[in-house]
Amino acid sequence: MSGGAGSGSEGVSVEHLFSYGTLRLASVQRGTFGAELPTRDDALPGFRLGVLKITDPHVIALSGSDEHPILERTDDPADSVAGSVLELTPEQLAAADAYEVADYVRVTVTLASGTRAWVYVAAEG
Template identity: 50%
Template sequence: MHKLFSYGTLQLEKVQLETYGRLLKGNNDVLFNHKIEQLRITDPIVLAKSNKEFHPILIKSFSSEDKVEGVIFEITDEELAQTDLYEVDDYERVFETFESGTKAWVYVKKAT
């Protein structure tokens, strides 16, 4: 099993059902030294699942004042691969440590 931090559309029931075929269970947590910006989505499959043109995207801020609240879900290997497909090319998956001490995957803005 993997742990995955969601701060956006992966928390939506419709997205979970269409991506994983089930509703996920998780716990609230916080990621420090990051902030959220908005990303315009053009991928038609992602747009159909989320019904949202703009999705949040995490940016590393290096400021202890910045924090992002979200949920850490437990997902399978297959579900992690499905999440990689759902997240568009502007995102990359990284491993971070959260306020609770939990280590989890999270999708952030891809380094350019």
């Protein structure tokens, strides 16, 4: 599935990932991707934030918290979550997958700006 895929100016594949939590932190980006990523503000309509208790010691150490936000779908256009669109390579997207715990699943969404992007939402069940 390439819902978040784009194309860079030099033929490098660019993925868009909407982050509303710890992946926006410079320290988490450096620890996960080896660098800070290009970002821009955006929002995701039809969702609200909940809280997830994290137990993975690596994620807690990197983020500095055992409580992370998690998206919950409401389908109510009045609900919206602010965040940032990160531009990353497919390899960096795989690193984001490794960072996120099993309580999250990556799906594609359309942001308020019209950008198609990957986002981590609450896993079903």
